[in-house]
Amino acid sequence: MNTARLQRRRLMLGCAAAAATLGAPLHVFAQPAWPARPIRLIVSFSTGSGNDTIARELAIAMTQSLGQSVVVENRGGGGGVIGTEAVAKAAPDGYTIGLGTSSQLVMNVGLYRSLPFDVEKDLHAIGLVSRTPLVLVGSADMPGTLKELIALAKAKPGQVSYGSGGPGSISHIVGEAFAKAAGVQLLHVPYKGNGAALVDLSGGHVQLLFDGLISTAPLARQGKLKMLAISGNKRSPMAPTLPTFAEQGLHDYEAYTWNDLMAPAGTPPEVLAKLNTALNQALALPAVQARLAQGASDPLGPTTPAQAEAYGRAERARWVPFIRSLHIDNP
Incomplete structure (x- = not known):
């Protein structure tokens, strides 16, 4: 009998110890506060x-x-x-x-x-x-105004190329929308991002691109490309001499x-x-x-x-x- 009682006592103490072991350090396994890593x-x-x-x-x-x-x-x-x-x-x-x-x-x-x-x-x-309003830029050998660009594209349908950040990118869609608004046919050349397209534009390998001022203005100042028009209902204070599409006849066109x-x-x-x-x-x-x-x-x-x-x-x-x-x- 004494042996049985001792065994039960040991069993109960063992269970209590296990419960204490499981319960005491729960805070150790709690999720760390976010963010805990990069x-x-x-x-x-x-x-x-x-x-x-x-x-x-x-x-x-x-x-x-x-x-x-x-x-x-x-x-x-x-x-x-x-x-x-x-x-x-x-x-x-x-x-x-x-x-x-x-x-x-x-x-x-x-x-x-x-x-x-x-x-x-x-x-x-x-x-x-x-x-962000987008800017239409041309390679250094392209015409310097939107009117001249449209005239060139109409004279050479499907031969004037424009780069984009890839199929479905904003620079692709606004390029297609521009072609429709201007009544011209352009050749689409997709890249893996506008950065790569801008490099080729600067090198004269593609002729047009829609991008932002932050990436195009420095290259324009270096004479590597020409800024032709900016979207919006007014000129940007960051490029006050750059006319809008609306000023140049495309009143209903937006690119942003x-x-x-x-x-x-x-x-x-x-x-x-x-x-x-x-x-x-x-x-x-x-x-x-x-x-x-x-x-x-x-x-x-x-x-x-x-x-x-x-x-x-x-x-x-x-x-x-x-x-x-x-x-x-x-x-």
Whole structure:
């Protein structure tokens, strides 16, 4: 009997010890506060592009506010599809985010019959960044005015080439829209990002490109390209001598891009909130505002994730039907 009691006592003490062992260190296994390691910011276009420049400025500012490095990773190709897919299919833990653009979130939706992700189901906006008017630039040997360019393109249908950041990129779609508005036929030459297209434009290998002031103005000052027109209802203070498309006869033509930060769908709301706060704080910094101003970009923040989501839906409602009406042949 005494032996049985002793065995039961040992069993009970053993269970109590096990329970204490399991219960006491639970805090050791608790998830560390986010962020606990560096954050990857995917840019779906090549280094040197306007979007890449903005992303790197944001990365510097957000690193300071989040206390962890925000590292830019360029994943160019497919007009932004490759990089967007990488974000959409990443773990929804806040450690992979992306710079979203109108190319990825609007133009590709209208251009491609199918995509390896659903923009509205697989991605979630963190917040808006900026809206940027685009500039039509020509190689150094091209005419110096829009009127002369249109006359040349009409005289040589299908022979004047324009580069783009790839099929479905904003520079592709606004190029097609320009050709339609001007009544000309242009030859589309896609690249893996506008940065590569700009290099070839400077070398005279392609004749036209739509891009932002931040990347084209320095090359124009060096005489490597000519700025022909800027989108918008007024001239930019960053290029006061550059006339708008409307001034030169294309009154209903618009060419602009916008961007946001995005995360995989399913990212915890508290993580989205921290990223949103870091983004809005970055947009308020003089260094970031100065960088945006260099490209004639207007900040769209501060915004909430919900406001950024609504903005993207409105842009798709506006542009997707128009893109499909162009009947651009793509898979």
